[in-house]
Amino acid sequence: MTNEELKVSVSALYPAITFDETGEFLNAISSVAEFRSVMKTLRHNKELEFDFLFCLTCIDWKTHLMMVYHLMSKTHKHVLVLKVKLDDTKDPQIESVADIWKTAIFHEREVFDLFGVNFKNHPDMRRILLDESWDGFPLRKNYVDENMISI
Amino acid sequence: MAETEKMIFPAQLHQTADGGIVVSKLDDIINWARSNSLWPLVFGTSCCAIEMMSAADAKYDWSRFGFEVARATPRQADLIIVAGTIVMKMAPVLKRLYDQMPDPKYVIAMGACTISGGPFFYNTYSVVKGVDHVIPVDVYIPGCPPRPEALLHAMITLQEKIKNETYFGPSKTIEK
Amino acid sequence: MSLLGAPEVTEDGEFIINIGPQHPSTHGVLHLKVWLDGEMIKKVQPHLGYIHRSIEKMSESLSYRNFIFATSRMDYLSAHINNEACALTVEKGLQIEAPPRAQVIRIIMAELTRLSSHQLWWGCTGLDLGAVSPFFFAFREREAIMEIMEETCGARLTQNYMVPGGVMYDIHPNFQNRVKTVLKQIKENFKEYDQLLTGNVIFEGRTKGVGYLSPEDAISYGCTGPTARGSGVSCDIRKWFPYDGYEKVQFEEILGTGGDCYSRYMVRMAEMKQSVYIIEQLIDNIPEGDFQAKTKNVIKLPKGEFYQRVETARGELGVYIVSDGAASPYRIKYRSPNFSNLSALEHMATGAKIGDLVAIMATIDLVIPDVDR
Numbered sequence: 107m108t109n110e111e112l113k114v115s116v117s118a119l120y121p122a123i124t125f126d127e128t129g130e131f132l133n134a135i136s137s138v139a140e141f142r143s144v145m146k147t148l149r150h151n152k153e154l155e156f157d158f159l160f161c162l163t164c165i166d167w168k169t170h171l172m173m174v175y176h177l178m179s180k181t182h183k184h185v186l187v188l189k190v191k192l193d194d195t196k197d198p199q200i201e202s203v204a205d206i207w208k209t210a211i212f213h214e215r216e217v218f219d220l221f222g223v224n225f226k227n228h229p230d231m232r233r234i235l236l237d238e239s240w241d242g243f244p245l246r247k248n249y250v251d252e253n254m255i256s257i
Numbered sequence: 258m259a260e261t262e263k264m265i266f267p268a269q270l271h272q273t274a275d276g277g278i279v280v281s282k283l284d285d286i287i288n289w290a291r292s293n294s295l296w297p298l299v300f301g302t303s304c305c306a307i308e309m310m311s312a313a314d315a316k317y318d319w320s321r322f323g324f325e326v327a328r329a330t331p332r333q334a335d336l337i338i339v340a341g342t343i344v345m346k347m348a349p350v351l352k353r354l355y356d357q358m359p360d361p362k363y364v365i366a367m368g369a370c371t372i373s374g375g376p377f378f379y380n381t382y383s384v385v386k387g388v389d390h391v392i393p394v395d396v397y398i399p400g401c402p403p404r405p406e407a408l409l410h411a412m413i414t415l416q417e418k419i420k421n422e423t424y425f426g427p428s429k430t431i432e433k
Numbered sequence: 434m435s436l437l438g439a440p441e442v443t444e445d446g447e448f449i450i451n452i453g454p455q456h457p458s459t460h461g462v463l464h465l466k467v468w469l470d471g472e473m474i475k476k477v478q479p480h481l482g483y484i485h486r487s488i489e490k491m492s493e494s495l496s497y498r499n500f501i502f503a504t505s506r507m508d509y510l511s512a513h514i515n516n517e518a519c520a521l522t523v524e525k526g527l528q529i530e531a532p533p534r535a536q537v538i539r540i541i542m543a544e545l546t547r548l549s550s551h552q553l554w555w556g557c558t559g560l561d562l563g564a565v566s567p568f569f570f571a572f573r574e575r576e577a578i579m580e581i582m583e584e585t586c587g588a589r590l591t592q593n594y595m596v597p598g599g600v601m602y603d604i605h606p607n608f609q610n611r612v613k614t615v616l617k618q619i620k621e622n623f624k625e626y627d628q629l630l631t632g633n634v635i636f637e638g639r640t641k642g643v644g645y646l647s648p649e650d651a652i653s654y655g656c657t658g659p660t661a662r663g664s665g666v667s668c669d670i671r672k673w674f675p676y677d678g679y680e681k682v683q684f685e686e687i688l689g690t691g692g693d694c695y696s697r698y699m700v701r702m703a704e705m706k707q708s709v710y711i712i713e714q715l716i717d718n719i720p721e722g723d724f725q726a727k728t729k730n731v732i733k734l735p736k737g738e739f740y741q742r743v744e745t746a747r748g749e750l751g752v753y754i755v756s757d758g759a760a761s762p763y764r765i766k767y768r769s770p771n772f773s774n775l776s777a778l779e780h781m782a783t784g785a786k787i788g789d790l791v792a793i794m795a796t797i798d799l800v801i802p803d804v805d806r
Contacts, residue, residue, distance in 0.1 A: 129738045130525070158652050161740075161751050161768040176740070176751070176768075180652060180666070183673070209655030212776040220489075235482035235805060236383065237346055244382045244490055245764075251382045256494070299457045302484050303802045304509040304590055306461070307553070311579075311589075314572035329457045341802075347462060347483045350454050376502065380494045381487040402590055 107153075107184045115153060116186070120144055131176070131187045141190050142201040148177060148186070149206050155179050156186060159203070162213035164221045166247045171198050171223060192223065202228040220245040284424050291335075291361065292419040295412070296326045298334035300354065302341030305368040305402040309340045312405035324412055331357040336415070337392075338408070342370035342377060343385045355392045363419070365411050366394045369401045376401060443468070447475055454483045458561050458791045461801030463775075465790075472786045477779045485805040492765045497523050497597060497732040500762065504752075505591035507767065508803035510550040511745040513542045516595035521676055522741040522752045523597035526734035533720045535599030536678045541612070541715055542582075542594065543677075544708040548619070549578040550746035551705050558698070558795040559630055562639055567629050574622060577615045581608065597732060599725030612716050616709055623706065631702065640694035644781040644793035647692060654780065655773035658748025659704065660797050663689040663697030670744040684711050694789075697796040733760050747771055747798055771803040 107115070109132040113125055116134060123144070124135045136144045148156045161176035171192040178185045192198040202225035204210040214225045215234040222243035225231060233240060242249050267289050268281035301309055312319045319325060328334040331354045343351055355362070366388050369375025374386035388394060395418060398411040441449040453464040462483035468476040488507060492500040501519045505512035517539055524530065531539065556571030579589045585605045586592040594601050630636050646654075651661040657668045669686040671679040687703040689696035734756040742751045748770030755764040774797050781793050 130740060159655060160657075160742075160749065161753060161766065163753065163766040163768075165755055165764045174753075176753075180668075207655070208650070208653045208780075209773050209776055212772060213655075216772075233482075235485040237482075244487065249382075254382050255379055255386075257379050298455075300455055302462050304506055307509060307590060310553075311572065311576065314576065315569050316572070316576045331455075342484060342486055344483065344485055346485065347454065350462075350483070354455055376506065377486050377488075377491065380491045382490060383485050383487045404589065 107182055109184075112154075112184055112186060116148075119147055119151070129187070131185045133187045133189060135189045135191065138190055138192065138200060142203075144188070145175075145203050145206055148188070153182075154186075155181055157181070157207075159207035159209055159213075162210055162217065164217045164223055164245075166195075166221065166245065168247055169195075171195060171221060173200060173217075173223065175203075198223045199226060200224075201226050204228050219243075222246065284422075287424050288420045288422055292416040293323045294326070295324055295336045295363070295415070295419075296328050296334050297324055297336045297338050298331055298354070298358070299327050299329050300337055300340065302339075302343065302347065303370070305340035305370075308402045308405055309338060309367065309408060312408045317405040317409065319409060319412065322409065322412060322416070331355075332359065334358055335361065336363045336365065336412075338365045338367055339371045339388045339392075339394075340367045340402075342375070343388050343391065344383045345385060346383070348385050348391050351388070352391055361422075363415055364388075364392055364394045364396075365408075365415060366397045367408060367411070368403055369399060372397050372399060446470070452790075454480075458794065459801070460557065460794070460799050463799065463801050463804070467787065467790070469787060472788075474782050474785050474787060474790060477782045477790070479775055479778060481775075481801075481805055483805070484802050486802070488806045489765055489767065493762060496760050497734065497762070500765065501595065501597075502591075502593050504767070505593055506802065507769065507806055508745060508747065508750070508771070508800050509590055510553060510800055511546050511747065512591050513546040513594060514743055514745040515750060516593060517543060517677070518741055518743040518745075518750050518752045520595040520597050521743065522739050522754050523732060523734065525741055526737070526739045526754065526756060527597065527728065527732065529598060529726050529728070531599045531677065532723045532726055533678070534722045535724050535726075537715050537719050538600050538604055538724065539595065539677050540679065540682065541712050541719075542586075542592075542600075544711045545578050545581065545612070547746045548705055548708045549575045551701050551708075552578075554701060554746075554795075554798045555626065555630070559636075561791050561795040562636060564630065564633070564636070567626075570622070570625060570629065574615070574619050577618065581611050581615065584608065584611070596725065598728040599723070601725075603724045604719075609716055609719070612712065616712060616716075619705075620709060626702065631699075637695065639789070639792050640698060640796070641691075643694045643785060643789045644796065645692050646777060646781050650777065650780060651692075654777035656748070656777050657770050657773065658745070658798075659687075659697055659700045660748065660774045660777070662687060663700045663796075664692035665690055668749065670742050670749050674742060676741070676743060682711050682714050694792050694796040701798075731760055733758065734762075742768075745770060747800065747803070748774060767806055769803045769806060771797075771800055772806075775799060775804055 126133045156177035156179050158178045165172045173190040175188040219233045267285035268279045271278045371388040377384040396411045396415050448469040453459045454462040464480040466478040488503045504515035552571045552575045556568040559567030583589050586594040646664045648664045648666050651664040651666045661668050672686050684707045687700050689700045736758045739754045751768030753766040754762050757763040
């Protein structure tokens with residue numbers, strides 16, 4: 107499917123989703139409330155069938171956090187980037203997708219470790235790269251570490 | 258006795274009627290034995306470990322100098338080559354490995370990361386800025402990663418250092 | 434967790450043992466916590482982060498020229514391809530393309546890197562499974578490739594030869610001749626590889642039917658590279674989303690059928706031959722011209738997001754740059770192939786014997802600094 111066709115079929119299913127086509131891929135922006143059902147549909151809908159989650163990350167925009175999911179369909183060969191805005195930077199929460207794509211088990215733990223996003227219903231929500239006792243979330247823009255030497 | 262033979266075994270041979278007597282210093286013999294059979298621990302964290310493996314292969318062949326008995330357990334090793342970056346999470350493990358090694362034990366810090374944090378010195382939150390914050394280091398080799406020849410040079414330097422130690426007293430400084 | 438003394442025992446009588454962080458068969462500092470019922474693995478839990486060097490955080494304060502060096506230290510066995518991915522992402526942002534000469538040099542270098550990486554993997558797989566000779570045979574050819582790298586790039590392992598817009602210098606005058614000599618030697622030596630390991634009864638016994646990964650699971654776990662292709666999942670980025678002129682060269686995407694360790698092994702062995710084939714097509718046809726497109730001294734990417742995927746020796750590497758228009762990236766994310774491949778380890782190893790764990794890890798071809806970044 108081309109980006110245009112994707113846009114049509116996704117917005118037919120979820121009219122609340124907004125799109126922007128600034129990058130190379132089609133970006134779809136979903137709300138936190140709808141997120142889980144959108145992801146399930148994207149995975150299981152026969153026309154869309156996004157079976158390969160190839161990148162899962164987060165961006166700290168200081169005022170809010172943005173979750174970014176890069177999805178690809180191996181059968182239809184199309185790519186969609188789904189974004190979810192998290193307004194609460196103190197205790198950001200989002201539903202886990204670890205049961206839909208198993209690769210999310212590790213990737214969500216990494217986002218939890220470095221950004222502090224809490225994934226609800228994740229099977230094993232622990233820090234993955236840093237020590238359990240680590241203080242703070244290093245990839246946040248407001249992270250301070252007195253041992254860090256900056257230029 | 259010829260000069261070359263002296264280098265092979267640090268002793269004097271005195272011929273007698275029914276054979277001979279070997280005269281040497283205990284220090285010299287102990288150091289000779291220790292320096293020529295250093296058993297390194299198989300320990301590599303990142304890129305330098307690949308160059309350490311290259312030093313073990315047929316082209317560089319560190320067994321020429323007696324290093325080929327690489328041991329996987331610290332209890333059988335007497336040399337630890339810290340090949341690669343040490344991060345905060347790894348530091349306690351490295352300390353434990355060092356503590357488990359029997360005395361006398363030696364440390365080579367291989368590569369820029371182990372000397373000072375190297376390329377990961379600025380703006381990193383998890384890198385230990387030099388392995389000498391964790392364990393004492395005998396020989397440092399710069400490079401990112403150092404060539405296998407540099408590692409061989411470091412190991413030979415360490416052998417020289419060992420040859421100048423004294424068993425019963427403090428170690429002598431290397432005379433240069 | 435007790436690392437010393439008697440192993441822990443759960444209520445069901447399962448032993449908990451720790452493999453690593455310092456262990457010769459984990460290929461680095463990976464820590465695996467294994468629950469054992471006798472010899473059978475009930476559960477494996479990888480503990481990562483023993484070489485987490487905060488490369489992503491560091492890159493946020495480096496310029497678009499400087500951040501590339503850190504990626505050579507990520508997956509140091511495919512340093513060239515990592516650098517290429519970064520250079521391509523910046524080029525995508527600047528909307529420029531490397532000149533034809535640079536593209537061909539890039540492909541040759543990338544395939545040489547893939548060859549040397551697979552050779553090292555082959556040697557270490559033998560070592561892990563109890564055969565010492567392959568290590569020395571593998572390093573014989575690898576050293577020859579390293580010499581070529583050194584002559585042109587100035588470094589053996591971490592080359593940093595790719596820059597945004599092309600390559601840093603032109604190739605060395607000896608380059609073509611030496612590559613041809615080495616390829617000739619490598620092609621003859623493939624026979625020895627097969628004699629030493631491929632047909633070996635012990636080796637086949639330890640890898641056939643071990644560590645099965647179904648195609649569905651491979652996709653779900655995000656596995657890429659030979660790990661997924663061993664299960665028959667087509668995922669070669671060079672075919673799916675060609676970059677740097679891969680669409681112009683002839684080669685096959687190797688797909689296995691078994692999904693076990695032996696299948697992954699055979700995929701890599703065949704890939705080496707494909708790499709040789711790619712280089713042979715290009716080595717005499719390097720176009721004349723510039724080796725670098727003109728770029729400004731201080732590169733500033735326009736506001737936006739740029740994603741580039743490349744095929745490293747271990748799978749799909751994605752570089753995701755978010756730019757706010759400044760001279761350094763706002764956020765950078767490396768989607769490393771090993772991180773996703775490792776997540777499938779628990780699935781593959783559960784139910785296997787403890788000795789097979791080593792075979793499974795060896796055929797995933799883990800590079801731990803790439804997992805931790």
